[in-house]
Amino acid sequence: MSLNDKIIKAHQNNNFSLLVELYQEAAENVSTFxxxxxxxxxxxxxxxxxxxxLTPILRRQLVNDGVEE
Amino acid sequence: xxxxxxLELVRRHVSEANGLPNxxxxxxxxxxxxxxxxxxxxxxxxxxxxxxxEIGDSKPINFMGLPLxxxxxxxxIVRVFQNTCRHRGMILVEExxxxxxxxRCPYHSWCYSTEGKLVSTPHxxxxxxxxxANIDRSKLSLVEIRSHIWRDxxxxxxxxxxxxxxxVMANTIExxxxxxxxxxxxxxxxxxxxxxxxxxxxxxxxYCESYHLPWVHPGLNSYSRLEDHYNIVEYGSHSGQGSLVxxxxxxxxxxxxxxxxxxxxxxxxxxxxxxxxxxxxLGAHRDHAYAIILLPLSFSETIENIHIYYSKPDTxxxxxxxxxxxxxxxxxxxxxxxxxxxxxxxxxxxxxxxFSPKMDEPTHCFHDWVAxxxxxxxNYNQQKTNVTE
Numbered sequence: 358m359s360l361n362d363k364i365i366k367a368h369q370n371n372n373f374s375l376l377v378e379l380y381q382e383a384a385e386n387v388s389t390f391x392x393x394x395x396x397x398x399x400x401x402x403x404x405x406x407x408x409x410x411l412t413p414i415l416r417r418q419l420v421n422d423g424v425e426e
Numbered sequence: 427x428x429x430x431x432x433l434e435l436v437r438r439h440v441s442e443a444n445g446l447p448n449x450x451x452x453x454x455x456x457x458x459x460x461x462x463x464x465x466x467x468x469x470x471x472x473x474x475x476x477x478x479x480e481i482g483d484s485k486p487i488n489f490m491g492l493p494l495x496x497x498x499x500x501x502x503i504v505r506v507f508q509n510t511c512r513h514r515g516m517i518l519v520e521e522x523x524x525x526x527x528x529x530r531c532p533y534h535s536w537c538y539s540t541e542g543k544l545v546s547t548p549h550x551x552x553x554x555x556x557x558x559a560n561i562d563r564s565k566l567s568l569v570e571i572r573s574h575i576w577r578d579x580x581x582x583x584x585x586x587x588x589x590x591x592x593x594v595m596a597n598t599i600e601x602x603x604x605x606x607x608x609x610x611x612x613x614x615x616x617x618x619x620x621x622x623x624x625x626x627x628x629x630x631x632x633y634c635e636s637y638h639l640p641w642v643h644p645g646l647n648s649y650s651r652l653e654d655h656y657n658i659v660e661y662g663s664h665s666g667q668g669s670l671v672x673x674x675x676x677x678x679x680x681x682x683x684x685x686x687x688x689x690x691x692x693x694x695x696x697x698x699x700x701x702x703x704x705x706x707x708l709g710a711h712r713d714h715a716y717a718i719i720l721l722p723l724s725f726s727e728t729i730e731n732i733h734i735y736y737s738k739p740d741t742x743x744x745x746x747x748x749x750x751x752x753x754x755x756x757x758x759x760x761x762x763x764x765x766x767x768x769x770x771x772x773x774x775x776x777x778x779x780x781f782s783p784k785m786d787e788p789t790h791c792f793h794d795w796v797a798x799x800x801x802x803x804x805n806y807n808q809q810k811t812n813v814t815e
Contacts, residue, residue: 394554402548405537408527425546425556426563 360386373403377411394424401425428455430804433797435778440790445778446797451625451771457725461490463803464704464796466584469591471706471719472496474578474733475504476611482540484529485522489582490722494571495519496580497529499540506582507542508569518568529568542568578609578735579706579717597663598702604693605710607686609735615746616734618754624764625771626705626722629730630792632764633718634658634701636667637785643759657788658700662795665788666700672711675752677745683713686737701788703795713737714749718757726768732757 358366360383367375380400384393401415419425435444449456470489473496477485484497486509493509495518509518516533528537528545537546544563551558572583574591576599581591588594599606611617622629632638636655639646651671658666672695674682686693693712700708707718714736721729734750770776781790 391554395549398548398554398556402530402535402537402546405528405546406526406530412527419556424551424554 373407374409376400376403377407377409377415381415390422394419394422397422398424431456431800433801436793436797437801440781440787441783443781443790443793445781445789446627446793447778448771448774448776450627450796451768452725454725457625457722459800459803460796461722462585463800465490465722466492467803468588468704468799469574469581469583469594470704471702471717472506472573472580472582473719473731474611474717475575475580476578476733478504480524482525483522484519484525484540486517486519487721489584492584493517494582497525497540501541503541504573504575504580505540505542506571506573506580508571510569511536512544512566512568513547538568542570544568577708577715577717578611578733579719581706595663595702597660598700601700602698602710604689605686605715607737609715610737610739610741612734612736612741612746612750615743615750616736618732618750620730620732620757620761622728622730622761622764623726624728624768625725626720626728627792627796628764628767629718629720629728629760630701630703630705630707631789632760632767633699633707634666634788634792635786636669637782638763642763643756646756657785658698659787659791661791662798664700664702665791666698667788668696668698671695672697674711674713675745675749677742677748681742681745683736683741683745683749684738685712701792703792716753730757 360379364376364379364383367379377400380396380403384396384400387393387396397415397419401419404412404415416425431447431449436446450460472489472494473485473487478496478498481498481500481502484495486493486495494506495509496504496506498504511518511531511533513531513536514533516531518529518531525540528539530537535548536544539545544566546556547561547563548556550556550561572586574581576591576595592599636652640652654669654671656668658668676682689712697711702708705720709716714734716732716734719731721731723729732753734753
């Protein structure tokens with residue numbers, strides 16, 4: 358199953374913890390800074406929602422990149 | 427222009443007064459006027475804390491058309507918020523659920539902490555950019571509704587202008603100060619709901635008088651006679667009834683619920699039932715208590731949410747079930763009365779009714795309170811109009 362299909366399936370199942378992982382993976386597979394941050398933001402939002410243990414790390418990454426407060 | 431109802435007759439002494447005019451039960455305009463003057467401007471009951479027992483628990487509630495949600499925040503504080511995202515006005519919490527981390531708007535995923543702070547605005551500055559110079563998160567927290575907890579009930583003052591809860595309810599708090607003890611919700615066997623085709627005020631009116639007991643609750647009357655009851659009347663505050671012959675429920679072995687601690691002699695055989703205006707009906711006994719929260723759905727439809735409490739956390743399940751069934755039967759016996767009074771108010775020549783000065787003073791006390799709040803609201807609006815002109 359492609360990463361895209363996995364993400365769609367995780368959305369369908371409301372599996373937000375899995376989405377945190379899948380969007381991080383997506384961020385690693387794109388070439389531009391903007392694309393990377395788009396997927397990191399996606400991962401961060403779902404991490405926020407489920408209180409994921411990676412939330413502070415994801416946030417720090419975005420803050421360091423100047424895209425989050 | 428809608429004609430205002432005449433409340434002068436209502437505010438007379440009980441011996442001369444008439445009840446609230448029909449329109450207070452049958453007219454959507456007056457229902458809306460009372461929403462603002464009697465419910466949003468006072469301390470109204472919304473729900474109970476036991477409905478959200480754990481950190482992160484949240485529950486949406488529609489209170490007279492106002493979308494709200496209650497939540498137990500990360501610091502274990504129960505809060506009430508308007509259930510509306512500060513971005514596009516989307517409903518945030520659509521069902522009872524546990525918030526694990528943040529409250530995420532299902533539309534554009536703006537995220538709020540359980541304390542209501544806006545914590546992230548994804549892609550607000552374009553793809554991958556969560557900030558924008560024009561979006562000041564500190565000014566975009568969820569709108570919190572002023573709230574207070576007493577006897578597990580979540581009381582709200584929507585307009586934020588009422589005097590502090592302890593001041594407004596001082597008489598009742600003082601009256602029941604010895605009952606101010608830990609209350610343990612009866613769980614699934616400690617709650618039930620009834621939906622009645624009646625204006626919410628009729629449920630209050632029926633609750634606070636004992637006059638109807640021999641006719642509507644003949645079972646109760648076999649041991650709790652009319653003459654064993656007394657009126658509780660505090661104009662401007664609350665009213666209700668007391669009983670001198672409360673009899674504890676027992677199981678097959680004669681076991682009862684454990685008592686609340688250090689109660690005075692009065693409570694050995696006493697019970698009190700108080701309507702705390704506008705919409706909360708409380709009952710207190712030596713071994714259990716309850717709260718009924720009335721949620722008006724329209725001028726002629728009301729939900730009654732009943733919650734029963736005990737003095738200890740793990741009371742006998744058999745007795746709890748028996749107690750719940752007993753109260754449910756009693757409250758169901760009242761349904762035909764409140765629905766019948768609602769239907770009777772379609773009689774266009776009904777004049778609000780005459781009160782028995784001896785038996786109906788608790789009801790008049792409530793009418794007088796409603797009329798005073800509506801009067802205050804009208805006077806305030808008139809003053810505002812005068813200033814504008």
